[in-house]
Amino acid sequence: MKDTDRLRTRGGMSFQEQCCDGGLPGKTVFVTTSWDDGDRCDLRLAELLASRRLPATFYVATGGLGTGSTMSAAHLRELSNAGFEIGAHTVTHPVLTEVSASVATRELLDCKRTLENLLGREVPSFAYPKGRYNSAIVGLVREAGYRSARGVRMLSLSHDFPPFEMPVTIQAFPHAWTGYARNLFRRGEVATLARFSLQLGRTKNWVALGKSMFDRVLQHGGAWHLLGHSWQTEKLDGWSELEEILDYISARPGVRYVTNAELCQVEHPRMRTETGVVPQQKVSTH
Numbered sequence: 001m002k003d004t005d006r007l008r009t010r011g012g013m014s015f016q017e018q019c020c021d022g023g024l025p026g027k028t029v030f031v032t033t034s035w036d037d038g039d040r041c042d043l044r045l046a047e048l049l050a051s052r053r054l055p056a057t058f059y060v061a062t063g064g065l066g067t068g069s070t071m072s073a074a075h076l077r078e079l080s081n082a083g084f085e086i087g088a089h090t091v092t093h094p095v096l097t098e099v100s101a102s103v104a105t106r107e108l109l110d111c112k113r114t115l116e117n118l119l120g121r122e123v124p125s126f127a128y129p130k131g132r133y134n135s136a137i138v139g140l141v142r143e144a145g146y147r148s149a150r151g152v153r154m155l156s157l158s159h160d161f162p163p164f165e166m167p168v169t170i171q172a173f174p175h176a177w178t179g180y181a182r183n184l185f186r187r188g189e190v191a192t193l194a195r196f197s198l199q200l201g202r203t204k205n206w207v208a209l210g211k212s213m214f215d216r217v218l219q220h221g222g223a224w225h226l227l228g229h230s231w232q233t234e235k236l237d238g239w240s241e242l243e244e245i246l247d248y249i250s251a252r253p254g255v256r257y258v259t260n261a262e263l264c265q266v267e268h269p270r271m272r273t274e275t276g277v278v279p280q281q282k283v284s285t286h
């Protein structure tokens, strides 16, 4: 990617400022996308997103920057300058529930500091490696200075969620029905599973499910959140499916296209002033 302008998506305005004309009558619809791990295929993905004026949050583990297939510091600056959000994903990508509190804290702090030094701006968003966390980890993430954290709980359609347990709607991956069932059972979301079981049984692929969930959010309001890994899309040769869903959800009048940090600011405006209070968090059973 040689030309940052190809990625420039919003001409100095925030996505919230440029995206909507007052919202859909009587409801608010948000769209956000998350991409984990910082693989160089994120650059191809960024072009697909930018050409559709879609924002994104790229969660990056800083340990291997510029080595192997990971993006370099210059790539991250390029994405950030183009208006995409760069979020933190630890240094070495450990499962945080399986390391000591001191190791977890170092992973959280070092990643944040590295990215902030590199980008020259605050990095408020974090994603748990493999989506694994518990109440102690939530506390450490908060103490490290983050304002939100995203897990991998799927099939969420709500924009009202605890900021350190941000869920997603759909993953750009061909999960079998049992994959969704496992994801929800682990997180105690039996009611959600029951709600969507018929639909999951009928759905042919993740794109069809993603479209149907998007239609539901359009109808009732809420947030539609796509999670993916560009390296996985490359490995599965899933780029055309990805483009199909990006075409479907982009350029919809009244929809607010936001980054994850922007979504959290809209939903939790007091986050900036809250200090020292860790709200009650559910403990993942994953």
Ligand SMILES: [Zn+2]
Pocket: 036, 037, 089, 093, 129, 130
């Ligand atoms: Zn990851």
